[in-house]
Amino acid sequence: MAENKHKGSSLDSFLEEEGVLGEFQAQAIKEVIAWQLAEAMRERKISKRKLAELMHTSRTQVDRVLDPKEGNVTIETLQRAAAIIGRRVQLELV
Numbered sequence: 406m407a408e409n410k411h412k413g414s415s416l417d418s419f420l421e422e423e424g425v426l427g428e429f430q431a432q433a434i435k436e437v438i439a440w441q442l443a444e445a446m447r448e449r450k451i452s453k454r455k456l457a458e459l460m461h462t463s464r465t466q467v468d469r470v471l472d473p474k475e476g477n478v479t480i481e482t483l484q485r486a487a488a489i490i491g492r493r494v495q496l497e498l499v
Contacts, residue, residue: 436473438483438494443471445490459489 420426446456457467460482469475470486482493 437473439473442486445492449490456489460485
């Protein structure tokens with residue numbers, strides 16, 4: 406039986422060893438932001454079409470903002486969407 410070289414290591418350590426930690430972290434951040442935006446939209450009863458109208462953009466762009474798999478959403482776009490739903494984007498380096 407082969408010994409597990411990762412036994413006892415953290416998930417972050419494993420992902421870093423595999424060279425994919427940054428990719429997984431970015432995906433997790435996108436998922437959280439997309440979820441938070443969608444929840445705030447539901448709370449305020451704002452549809453995707455209405456958000457697009459308020460942002461002066463297309464429904465397709467709103468779909469990209471709410472899709473955590475989309476990699477080309479700018480911080481500016483996230484800030485505009487967040488402001489319309491009464492929130493703000495806060496980034497920090499840790």
